[in-house]
Amino acid sequence: MKAPLDKNLIRELCQSYGVLEYYHNAVGRKRVVPQGTLLALLKALGVPTENAQDAREALRQKEAASWQSLLPPLLVQRITTEPPWVALSLPVDVAQDIWHWRFCPEKENAREGTFQPASLELLEEGRIGEQVFRRWRLDLPFGPGLGYHRLTLQGPDGLRAEMPWITVPEACYTPEAIQESRKVWGPALQLYALRSGRNWGIGDFSDLLQVLDIATQSGAELVGLNPLHALFPDNPHHASPYSPSSRKFLNILYVDVEAVPEFAHCYAAHDRVYDAHFQADLRALRGTDLVDYVGVAAAKREILELLYHAFRETELPGNGERARAFRQFQKEGGEALFRLGVFEALREHLQTQDPPPWGWPVWPEKYRRPEAPAVTEFAAHQSDRVEFFQYLQWVVAEQLDAVDRRSQALGMGIGLYQDIAVGVDPGGFDAWNDQDLYVSNIHIGAPPDAFNRKGQDWGLQPWHPLRLREAAYAPFIALLRANMRVAGAIRLDHILGLMRLYWIPADESPARGGYVRYPLDELLGILTLESQRHRCLVVGEDLGMVTEEIRDALRSWGILSCRVFLLEVDPQNGYRPPEDYPAWSVAALTTHDLPTLAGFWQGLDLDTRNALDLIPDAATRDSLIVERARDRSFLLLALEREGLLPRGIRVQSADLPKLTEDMIGAIYRLLARATSAVLLVQMDDALAVTDQINLPGTAGQY
Template sequence: MVDKQIQLLCEEHGIESNYVDAWGNPATVVPESKEKLLAAMGYAVDDAEALGEQIHQMQIRKWQDPLAPVIVSRDLHQLHFEVSVAQQQVSALLKWTITQEDGATHQGTLTPIEGEKVAESEVDGVLYQRYGVSIHQQLPLGYHTLTLSNAIDEVIAETSVIVAPRACFTPDTVKQGAKLWGPSVQLYCLRSTRNWGVGDFTDLEFLIQQIGDKGGDFVGLNPIHALYPSNPESASPYSPSSRRWLNIVYIDVTAIPEYTACDAAKQLVDSDAFKHRLELLREAQWVDYTGVMEAKLEALDLVFETFKEQELRRNTKRARAFREFVKAGGESLLEQASFDALQRQFISQGMNAWGWPAWPEEYQDFSNEAVAKFIKKEKSKVDYFAYLQFVADEQLQAANKVAVDAGMKLGIYRDLAVGVSEGSTELWANKSLYLQGASVGAPPDILGPLGQNWGLPPIEPETARQQAYQPFIDLFRSNMRHCGALRIDHVMALLRLWWIPAGETADKGAYVYYPIDDLLAILALESVRNECLIIGEDLGTVPDGIFETLQENGVYSYRVFFFERSKEDGGFYSPQHYPVQAMATLTTHDMPTLKGFWQCDDLLLGKELGLYRDEEVLRSLYADRHESKQRILDSLHGMGTIPQSVSTDVNWVAMTKELNYGMQLHLAAGSSALLALQLEDWIEMDKPVNVPGTSSEYPNWRRKLSRNLEEIFADTDIESLLAELTTTRESANGVGLK
């Protein structure tokens, strides 16, 4: 009995029993994992009677609610949806009203039985029937409301209606065959003669200007989501506190308008002691997040005092702009600012307040009375962090304006992380949305032989649906600000995520499915409204049909050269055969640099860090790497992208600038509309920025570039490379178009 109940619930919640692994073999989820995931959702999996009652209550809700909590449509001419009614009401006339988001209304009537019956079920002795009905009414793209009333005008149901376009936005130049290129960078890695030990938005402006001047059309960024200003060593951009707000470590303090009017801040920054601090922070090989954040907050505290005195109290134009920003940010900005203010206070009191679970109990939920009292009593502390978000947004906008003014086709492209960390603002403020008894990761695959546990609590699909997908709408919209493209990390999350029950290893997880059609529709709507091209990182274990689904929805694929190999003979596909609707890249932030790959530095490092099960696995990886390098040489020589002076035998070929640049130009000649290359490879670095499957074993997300930006763009070899990239991409215009 319990087994049938558990299987029913697994089907209801999209928990898959079987899947195909990264090597193409059938795999089965262990029953215990499914039970633990359902238990984390609150189901009494060990009590058949209690579980039966929970299922019964679920059925009542499912059939007694006349309308789904949200209706998503791609049809601009009619709205199709389902209505659930008791059998005796199937012939009753219902009045409908559609209220558009602009306030315009449309009205009419419908009778359920005149539609198509799609299902029925008896609940507590009452037979319910569900009918598919249609309203023939032209509706604009957007977010609307549907209301159903009975004959005496009593409202019996109301739901959200989302009308979305068929596909995401693509710029006309790209549609016409333009081949764009640009670097993808980890913003914190950037060195310069003026920053404070971490790349900032002014460095980004400089980089954008340089790339635009040399023919590039975008600069790609790591996720720049809000992290933890008072716990700066929690530095992974893929484990943020909030994906709706920005990481304030990227603020250039000296570029804030109030800084120039703040004598105290200028005296601090100009002091010999502070200059020495900044010099040490700049010279450090690894980003010293604690040192950087302490220095910035020390100065920002003073700048904010000037803002209060000279702007807020005088109600200046800038003060009004700040208040408008706070108003537009709404509850979400209040949550973020309150979280940061509370965490700063607790840590200043000596607590290990790494995230809300470590806070005093009365502060562990945004909705608690103690939090409301703090916000009221310490308004200035909360306003401070809202101000820092205001400044960060302002500086990001200024950086994107540099791209627009330079005529770049895309400008900034941002990166959306797959989730938030367990101690985050997002969980603190909306716990019902997340499943806290599980975390997101990946099953064993080529990048992570033991599987990966990212420590990110998953969003519950049904809860998001009950909230009319508002969390996803807000998420997509906020990440399309001040940019021309958005890369969605692990885009498979729109279809399914690998959930790992708390306390289990990564291989003991299960795939849980999400409403991909609805989520892609919302993504397309926000993409079109914001004129933002969408790139989906579709690596790893990808089920059949998903590539075609993403392409139909206008999402650009993500093609990594090292993974584009024939299953038959192991040879590398010619970049001319890559999909046009794609971004091509040689390597990624989760992989070794070109130099590191060729020298097998990543395998040696993996051995030192204990990532491989045994020597046999490591030997096979070395053998495969040797074979890969030979195949790469074969491909490069076959396409004539490296000179004959480079040996055709891998045993005699070391990684040289000639080979490095040859690989980049090889990919540049390909058919994909977008080409992203890494600054690390332009300057021939060998150390990776991140080693998947590690946390404290390696200083992930801290490795800086080996050269300053000013030096990089003064390098004549790099200047020649960028000129060749531009020429090669222009020559590839239209390649691969039908």
């Protein structure tokens, strides 16, 4: 019988594979991760944990691989005046031979030369079995420019290695609008929450064009948005923009159907939309208190089907301007866009089953991998449906492009400030298309903290850190390019995830999770390169249990931090004074994940959390109520300190003053004095909305 793993072996495995044995919780106390959780996380990483013999063999093979691989999986190196170099690992018996190197820059001619490993600077020595290996420093005789390059080594007896070499900038792009200590502001909103006299019950990109016009008239230099990621067209109930099917494609519900060029010439669509019954349905959709996602999706899908058929019958055969533009879009979208069309067509086809499967992990086996023969056969037989879903991505991308052009024409210093979710839904397209790069039976979330005493399970699937690196971060690069394409700034939700993510084993509570490390500097380096190439400001959402290590890294790479006023409170000294805000940050009063100002003031968020059983016990509820009363008093004191307290309001009064328009204005004037480079104004606060948009730790119940 094989022996189980002991504590020392588990510790060695954790250190080798980047699993943290403990972390410090929201109040700074050390939290030791349960051994069962550590074993579950190691198993999810592909480490055998059933017995000590197999686990030690896995460690041995991992160590051997580090010596037997001539080059690392890739190199991400900051541009420097120092000679660039890479570590080369070879058996000592080939170190006297002459080797050949070839460096292929991204946009220049290749350069090459020869070297003798034994003459290089020796870094370290190791032994695998009877064979001795040495690691040398191979310097390039020139400094590569910024970009994605490739180094190839050729040695005796067919020995050969290739490595992506990525040279990155010192820091992310800084727009001229915030250079030299200048400051900008803009509204922040959830696009789906917009209502207008012409939309179909959900905000769309034509509404966003109007928002840009209104914002710039008021002096705004940016407009902050929720993630625009693709969701699930066949399942409109799955509405969270932070639980997307794909972070590389767009949510088709944001398309303004009547602004699609085909609508002007499609009589069938005109007749249907302007029918009295259809118009009545649209008025009803605009009149609901909450977004009727099912109704909106049905209305838009019906008309978009008509527009696609008109396009297919009248535009494509003639190969006119619209047809050529669509074919170019398909070409640029490449394999990923084609596979998205196949994925959506498959979902649509399988919805006819009883009951329909929730996602690809429970599809018939033959459809579970995108390269499977059955998937290829299905795509061939359903080419028109595959093309339909590509068409949907095209028309929504066209309208987002128009928004970007409008922001530039208006002279906005930044433009669209677009949010990027931290992960993807396990049943969605990204997880299907790149499934070998994702970890199974693991969700990401957060441990218990002051706002979520039971912790959070976001239901999202994480990347496998080692496989992601072996793939030279191709999915991460594609994600950045897709979102930076039309954004003047991006906000990376939970940027701590580039350093470590809180993994929760399947069927466990969020409190029984643990952290797994990611290659922070390499990910940040690639982020800076794409930021400079797209002239895109980068903001990192660094709220919650964030270490100084990650904040130091953000400053080092030129990434703006987030500072939320409602969280910047000290139990003894009250709210942070405006002059103490970091200059390289984005200041906001609250966020979509926190109470609105009106909800905070009235304590409605506490009532909601208590009703949904998100507060663990009565004692905790009582302490939260006391803390809220204290924080409201601190807010009044902060206004008084800055000379902004509205007339007639007294700090020492026992009665809670009403949150009037003057009061809201005073609070925002206080925040506007912060030394942060960017100020966000939540539209929910400007309109005194009481209900917060999102309640972390909930799904269907809120």
